[in-house]
Amino acid sequence: MNITRHYLTVHGRRVHYRKCGNGPPVLMVHQSPRSSAEYEPLMREWGEHFTCIAPDTPGFGQSDPLSIAEPDINDYADAIVEFVEALGAQKIAAYGFHSGGIILITALKRHPDIFSAVAAGGYAVWNDAERVAFGANYTPPFLPLPYGEHLIWGWNRILEQSWFFPWYDARPETRLSGAHDDPMRVEAIMREILDAGDSFRLGYAAVLKAPRDIPSPESITPPVLITAYTADPLHAHLARLGKMPANWQAYGVDTPEEQQAASRDFLRANSALALASYSEDQHQGFVEIKTDHFDGLIHWQGDRSSGSLMVHAPGRETELLDGNGLRIDLPGHGLSSSWPNEPPTDWSSWQAVIDAAATHFGITSVTHEPLPKGDPDKLYPDLTPDRFGHYLVTAWAKARANHFFAPWYEAKAANAISFEASDIDLDVLARETRAIIRGNAAKALHMARLGRGV
DSSP: OOOOEEEEEETEEEEEEEESSSEOOOOOOOOTTTOOGGGGGHHHHHTTTTTTEOOOOOTTTSSOOSSSSSHHHHHHHHHHHHHHHHOOOOOOEEEEEEEHHHHHHHHHHGGGGGGGEEEEEEOOOOOOHHHHHHHHHOOOOOOOTSHHHHHHHHHHHHHTTTBBTTTTTOOOOGGGGTOOOOOOHHHHHHHHHHHHHHHHHHHHHHHHHHOOOOOOOOOOOOOOEEEETSSGGGGGGGGOOOOTTTTTTEEEEHHHHHHHHHHHHHHTTTOOOOOOOOOOOOEEEEEEEEEESEEEEEESSTTTTSEEEEEEOOOOOOOGSSSSSSOOTTTTSSSSOOOSSOOOSHHHHHHHHHHHHHHTTTTOOOEEOOSSSSSSSHOOOOOOOOOOOOOOOOHHHHEEEEEETTSOOOOSSBBBBBGGGGGOOHHHHHHHHHHHHOOOTTHHHHHHHHTOOO
């Protein structure tokens, strides 16, 4: 089942969301520090029953952060409700896992009229000692450092959160049964942390500091279901919930699949009316492109009526381009889908995607960003995620050296190029590093352009 992606500006703030399926709407709020991408498998499953709407919460994924220095849980809850209202929904059912559930239950308490029901996968109820410890240790700043040191810290922090809970407290007593060392699972979360930057700390902190004031038993609220599977660290917290309103339920199950099934059935029994349409922006988004060799979503932004299309160089993306014209991320770059198979080195496959995008937007003028100087075999190092996250530092080193030498991999006086201090601003390098990591088809694009002389 296809998942589409959209942007919606809400009170001046960009919100990115995924949509899938048909039927009554279900809002799906992800945990920290993830994004709506974590729900893609579940959206395809639940799309048989619902129209699944999964936004990136403020500061995560592709959504802008809140314009508040230290937002609290109420700010995140209100932002979710504002998004639902901007979509055009007057009432909606909702599902959230861990911190997503805490945001939703806070939103339900503040705005009960907008929810038909809320299902939460796990609900943390911290004691005073845990609250103090988590507040001091769980959310340190995540800021870029000159030589990419922050990336190795981030990698190991994500890896070891599957080994211990809380992640910073490595003791025999805190071991988790689901420990792994799968670099692809860590890499998926690292990409989302690179998107969030230091916003991941703010979102986490708001959830950790949030009061856990379950409504009194006599309260009248929409129905709520809280479930947790046995291996979930929050399974033990079910016993901490205390007395709840009559239409609230909380119980444990054995597996994640059972937890999701229980939530699905609960939401089906308490769903809202289907919407005829959903709002989205018209100056940025995703378009579905189908050619002989590609079938996926192409990310675009800019002025659709400009008549011109700007295409980035290998290993770069639209965010790094200047100008008011329309810009797209090519397959295997930026936020666009990857090639279904090995990226092609023949230009005709790439041209077909560009032509299809240009036709969709009614554009006849296409400009390509210049190719970087150098040997493609050396310009694009292997960035396959490894057990220790070394590929991250490789990408950062390339982004930095790109501003000093051409080609970047030969540091000698003859290859020196001019640069400004602003070129190696840490936030600039962070964006460029992210583009390099996303650009898994960069070498193939370079080879294709060389072959065609583009």
